[in-house]
Amino acid sequence: MRRKKITGINPDLEKAISDLLRQVMQDPEASLTDKSRVIDRALKLEAIRLKASDDQWGSGFLDDEESE
Secondary structure (H helix, E strand, O other): OOOOOOOOOOHHHHHHHHHHHHHHHHOOOOOHHHHHHHHHHHHHHHHHHHHHHOOOOOOOOOHHHHOO
């Protein structure tokens, strides 16, 4: 039996980062550095999500050679 390749982002990871973002932003004791790090992680996750959902992402890199 062949297993289907799992694609996308682990929902547990998405939830953990979302929960962490919410907690840190609501914490009055959290430093600006702490908040910036959590925001950076959330932005990186969003960038990965966009790349994963775009079937054409990265497909044009080799096409540039043919147009010259």
